[in-house]
Amino acid sequence: MVSLLNMRSATSSSPRPDDLTARARIRDAAIARFGRDGFGVGLRTIAQDAGVSAPLVLHHFGSKDGLRAACDEHVLATVKEHKADALGPSGPDHLLVELAQVEGYAPLVAYVLRSIQHGGDLARTFLDAFVADAEAYLRAGVAAGTIRPSRDEAARARWLTLQGLGGMLVALAVDPLDDPAGLGPRLRAYLDSLALPALELYTEGLMTDRRMLDAYLMYVTDPPAGTPGPTPPGDPTP
Numbered sequence: 001m002v003s004l005l006n007m008r009s010a011t012s013s014s015p016r017p018d019d020l021t022a023r024a025r026i027r028d029a030a031i032a033r034f035g036r037d038g039f040g041v042g043l044r045t046i047a048q049d050a051g052v053s054a055p056l057v058l059h060h061f062g063s064k065d066g067l068r069a070a071c072d073e074h075v076l077a078t079v080k081e082h083k084a085d086a087l088g089p090s091g092p093d094h095l096l097v098e099l100a101q102v103e104g105y106a107p108l109v110a111y112v113l114r115s116i117q118h119g120g121d122l123a124r125t126f127l128d129a130f131v132a133d134a135e136a137y138l139r140a141g142v143a144a145g146t147i148r149p150s151r152d153e154a155a156r157a158r159w160l161t162l163q164g165l166g167g168m169l170v171a172l173a174v175d176p177l178d179d180p181a182g183l184g185p186r187l188r189a190y191l192d193s194l195a196l197p198a199l200e201l202y203t204e205g206l207m208t209d210r211r212m213l214d215a216y217l218m219y220v221t222d223p224p225a226g227t228p229g230p231t232p233p234g235d236p237t238p
Contacts (some may be wrong), residue, residue, distance in 0.1 A: 023060045026050045028233070031071050035110030039068065039118050068122065075108050076129050092120075103184035109181050113172065116165055131161045167194070 029050035032039050043064055047054045059065040078226060115126045135157035141147030150156040171190055 019152070022052055022056060024048070026052060026057055026060060027070050027074055030067050031075065031111045032107045034068070035107050035114050035183075038114055043067070043116075065122075071111065072122065072126050072129075074110055076126070076133065078108060079112075079130075080133050102189055106184040106187050107169070110185055112165070113169060116169065116185065125163075127161070131158045134158075134161050 007200075009157055026046065030046045033046050033049055043057050044054045046067070047057050057067065112126075112130075115123050116188070131154075135154055138147055138153060138157055138160075142149050142153075145146060168190065172186075
């Protein structure tokens with residue numbers, strides 16, 4: 001679908017710069033409106049937010065599904081751009097910069113959460129793309145020496161993605177926003193509350209030894225390929 005959106009007839013002229021600007025304005029308005037009010041919003045409302053006509057929305061995106069696919073693509077690309085460096089060599093410094101700007105990501109976060117809540121094939125595709133990106137970030141971190149390797153990289157990426165999205169969904173479910181415009185400050189408070197325990201857990205660990213892991217590796221009948229066996233008694237290896 002994304003490929004179709006980016007295609008144009010070989011006989012057509014190049015898009016005018018103002019057309020490209022309108023397309024981006026419609027997309028950004030749709031991301032903000034979908035994040036606030038869900039995917040039942042009509043194209044006319046989005047067109048009004050973007051300051052364009054409803055036919056122009058159809059001209060650029062073909063349909064509401066086409067518009068949502070473009071929104072998905074843009075959100076994923078933006079997240080990928082801003083998160084990839086955090087697990088590389090400049091990780092800690094880059095992380096602090098991103099945390100300082102967290103309110104600016106509120107529309108993207110709202111859109112992601114709405115997508116997951118909405119469910120369906122598009123949400124599943126969206127989630128799978130997040131997992132694939134997470135796996136790529138982790139692989140880059142392993143290569144850079146900032147992330148420990150995993151026995152099952154794909155499973156770890158999926159678990160981390162589900163934990164991250166699930167935590168925010170639960171937080172908003174038990175304490176919903178009265179005004180969607182308040183998501184920025186709420187996101188700041190949420191990250192402030194979990195930054196220390198999360199970083200402590202990921203950097204220092206939770207358990208003081210690996211006995212539970214060893215017990216699990218003895219329990220599973222078909223551990224992931226390349227999984228080392230349990231630590232022999234008396235072996236000091238962590």
